[in-house]
Amino acid sequence: MSRVTVRRHPERGHYDRETIDAILDEAIVAHVGFVHDGQPFVIPMAFVRVGDDLFLHGSAGSRLLRTLRDGAPVAVTVTLLDGLVLARSVFNSSMNYRSVVVLGSATEIADLEAKREAMRRYTERLMPGRWDEVRTPTDKELKTTTVLALPLDEASAKVRTGPPIDEPEDADAPVWAGVLPLRLGAGDPEPDDGVPPGTPLPRTIASRDA
Amino acid sequence: MSRVTVRRHPERGHYDRETIDAILDEAIVAHVGFVHDGQPFVIPMAFVRVGDDLFLHGSAGSRLLRTLRDGAPVAVTVTLLDGLVLARSVFNSSMNYRSVVVLGSATEIADLEAKREAMRRYTERLMPGRWDEVRTPTDKELKTTTVLALPLDEASAKVRTGPPIDEPEDADAPVWAGVLPLRLGAGDPEPDDGVPPGTPLPRTIASRDA
Numbered sequence: 001m002s003r004v005t006v007r008r009h010p011e012r013g014h015y016d017r018e019t020i021d022a023i024l025d026e027a028i029v030a031h032v033g034f035v036h037d038g039q040p041f042v043i044p045m046a047f048v049r050v051g052d053d054l055f056l057h058g059s060a061g062s063r064l065l066r067t068l069r070d071g072a073p074v075a076v077t078v079t080l081l082d083g084l085v086l087a088r089s090v091f092n093s094s095m096n097y098r099s100v101v102v103l104g105s106a107t108e109i110a111d112l113e114a115k116r117e118a119m120r121r122y123t124e125r126l127m128p129g130r131w132d133e134v135r136t137p138t139d140k141e142l143k144t145t146t147v148l149a150l151p152l153d154e155a156s157a158k159v160r161t162g163p164p165i166d167e168p169e170d171a172d173a174p175v176w177a178g179v180l181p182l183r184l185g186a187g188d189p190e191p192d193d194g195v196p197p198g199t200p201l202p203r204t205i206a207s208r209d210a
Numbered sequence: 211m212s213r214v215t216v217r218r219h220p221e222r223g224h225y226d227r228e229t230i231d232a233i234l235d236e237a238i239v240a241h242v243g244f245v246h247d248g249q250p251f252v253i254p255m256a257f258v259r260v261g262d263d264l265f266l267h268g269s270a271g272s273r274l275l276r277t278l279r280d281g282a283p284v285a286v287t288v289t290l291l292d293g294l295v296l297a298r299s300v301f302n303s304s305m306n307y308r309s310v311v312v313l314g315s316a317t318e319i320a321d322l323e324a325k326r327e328a329m330r331r332y333t334e335r336l337m338p339g340r341w342d343e344v345r346t347p348t349d350k351e352l353k354t355t356t357v358l359a360l361p362l363d364e365a366s367a368k369v370r371t372g373p374p375i376d377e378p379e380d381a382d383a384p385v386w387a388g389v390l391p392l393r394l395g396a397g398d399p400e401p402d403d404g405v406p407p408g409t410p411l412p413r414t415i416a417s418r419d420a
Contacts, residue, residue: 031252033251034250035248040245040250042241042242042286042311077254088344089346090329090344101253127296130300177401178401180418190373
């Protein structure tokens with residue numbers, strides 16, 4: 001049994017890259033765990049998957065990134081909450097979710113052009129079209145950014161879908177049971193002061209389906 | 211400087227319980243970090259704040275909960291993603307978010323009635339009204355559930371709100387800039403097979419504003 005084998009509810013475990021990648025490519029925030037003086041820390045971070053790696057980036061001054069670039073063990077967990085599962089008992093009530101856990105050690109991407117490309121991939125994943133709409137990073141900006149790559153060698157997904165699973169003795173309870181789907185959706189765009197009148201919405205927003 | 215002092219963007223740090231509690235009381239999933247053989251692990255978990263404690267629960271067989279109930283150091287991080295911040299440069303593009311980090315050690319709630327009350331508080335927070343609609347936990351079910359309490363003694367919040375902060379030289383760029391708000395919303399309820407026709411929606415769903 002590996003370190004990423006799903007032990008609780010093993011039937012929810014998935015180890016194929018197709019399942020893992022789909023979750024990673026939908027989620028916006030990762031929770032990154034590291035250890036400092038024996039204490040775990042968990043920090044939310046932006047990320048992007050590129051091929052067989054997760055790229056994390058942030059300020060070069062960040063304690064998290066300084067710890068990780070030295071090869072410290074890291075855990076990256078990504079969770080998509082898909083719904084509340086209302087069973088006919090409290091005990092069997094649950095949530096539908098898709099999560100991925102990645103363990104390993106990161107390496108720093110030092111080359112400026114490789115960092116620029118990582119930032120392009122990150123930007124285009126999160127805000128499609130934005131790279132061509134706005135000023136791209138200067139060398140100076142890239143130098144103040146640390147970019148780390150974490151290989152997807154040790155990763156698993158855990159997925160719960162579908163209706164509640166009730167005890168047979170609860171099946172006839174005269175109560176509503178089922179799933180309330182949850183989804184991250186977008187609201188009305190809020191233009192910044194100073195946006196010239198008539199400026200078209202960026203493609204990120206105009207093409208968004210939510 | 212404490213272990214939970216916000217170091218990057220210190221102006222985003224908040225240490226008052228009002229701010230911390232509001233974030234904890236809105237979020238549904240926490241990311242719980244622990245250390246096993248020097249390796250950090252980060253697991254998504256349901257939780258509820260009750261007064262000055264976070265309550266975590268799960269199967270008594272879970273490695274995470276078995277590790278934590280022995281007093282191992284833990285990190286609990288909760289993140290609400292509020293929006294994409296589209297600046298006039300890639301470098302200043304960002305996200306609006308509210309997050310809380312709690313560090314400490316948990317203690318197990320062993321008393322059955324205290325566990326029942328913790329499950330009631332959890333259920334009523336996540337699914338208001340549900341405790342009175344469905345079968346509540348039996349003693350046997352409670353015995354297979356581990357409930358842990360983590361005090362909020364060492365906690366901080368980090369919050370980014372508002373529009374992009376651009377460089378002066380980018381201010382006149384002829385491009386849309388601003389915020390795309392993001393929010394977790396509910397879809398159409400999906401009733402389980404076997405729900406009697408005409409069964410009213412649970413209060414959890416009927417009263418939900420999303």
